[in-house]
Amino acid sequence: MTAIELTGVSRWYGNVVAVNDITMSIGPGVTGLLGPNGAGKSTILHMIAGFLAPSKGELTVEGTATWQNPEIYRKLGLVPERDSVYAFLTGEEFVRATAKLHKMPNVETAVRNAIDMTDMAEAQDRKISTYSKGMRQRIKVAAALVHDPEILLLDEPFNGMDPRQRLHMMDLLDRLGAEGRVILFSSHILEEVEKLSGTIQVMVAGRLAASGDFRAIRRLMTSRPHVFHVRTSDDRALAAALVGRPYTTAVEFTDKNGLQVRTDDFGKFCAQIAVLTREGGITLRELLPTDESLESVFGYLVASQPSSQGN
């Protein structure tokens, strides 16, 4: 069953296109919305949550349009990125108020479940103004879960969390996904998405760069052309050895000492560079990947569209 459906959705602000012609379907389980800052992830989440109207295209949650439709919040929970909550309330009061606003039949049970689920029982009686960023994030999740929604949207949920809180949150989202809920979260950190989601949607510059099973997209990311800076005791000898190898696509002497080597097979290059230097009696002094930024990884995915579509 598909819970969230976007068909040709675009959103622009004046002349700036924030989201460009996105078509995606999101079903039960955990889905990561991955992309660098400014890729349009928040815009997508806000549109799904009914807090932004698509400029073009169709967006539905369980068959219903979300824009100007408060009824959608009976089955949808939202954890916004912004840290602002009612800081003058205690954590428990905040979750209780949210349960009452949702008109839960049994407020007490709903509050207890949500607080226990997010491991906030110990801090529930403290004012939110005294909470750390990670605790604020968890109490927001508790409030978003208090009405037991089928769909949970989280905008950068791991921001500000320490490693222990991060693991706890990942475990919670994993459990919620396994229960059959639709969990969609955004992140700009590859490792977060890798640990948590089976399915990812990669966004770059407002476009959907890749979509589908995480492992397939991860393979695509690692098999892209890589550039390394190599410095050795004999750069010319190593350059001659590398030129004859099928995985080497270019070798260039740099202005500083060293070589810039381009390869289309990350794994083979990394395995063979050690062998080549040992066989040639060359001392390897430095081996640095030069284009490992997330932007360059995403940029490659965009350039390889549409063949990069994983599903």
Add this chain to the structure above:
Amino acid sequence: MLFNPVVAQLTLRATLGRRRAILFALPAVILIALTLILRASHPGNGTNWPDHVLGDFGFSVLLPFTALVIGTGVLGAEIDDGSAIHLLATPIHRRTIIVTKFAVAAALTMVFAAVPELIAGLLAPGSRGLGFALFIGALAGAVIYSAVFVMASVLTTRAIMIGLLYVLVWEALLANVVGGARILSIAHYSLGIANAIHPDANLQAGLTLSTSVILGIVATVGAIIIATRSLSAFALKGDPT
């Protein structure tokens, strides 16, 4: 249902908990303190200072500024700091949110502006009739101002500045010089009501009771409708590249 007690409770705690609660409590204290000082220094029924204190300060300064701070704060502050999203991501109807916020703003303005006006009227010598009339006028003013200022806070993030311009330029300046400007002056709607209860030339009321009541109702209902529509279209900014 048009009124939600949870929204009202949250709004009350948010408004009274902020430091600026002092900002709107202070003028009320000043009004009463000023009345007490003048009563001690200028006793007797022949004095005309109560008209100036109750009318010029209590009605023309205390009421609109208290209404401005409270009315723009009950929802505007939550929109500005982003906490409004927790309220809006619930199935509560937008109309209920606006009406509840408006009701809280009007009630607080009555407490911090209209009630002090009544207390000052009772304390001032020979001004019970005027004080009571201005109290009723201030109650009406609290309702109309609150609706308009809540609407302004939903429409713009510069609601306080626009409200200040309205009170200082339109109401205090233009409406007293250009007769036609009174048609769009909440202060004159309130004065029209007060003057009908206790006619007083010093109040300089420019509108009749019926005109004041009708225009006041139109302004209040219109502001609530516009605010509801605007809140229904409340949008979060994304991350445009």
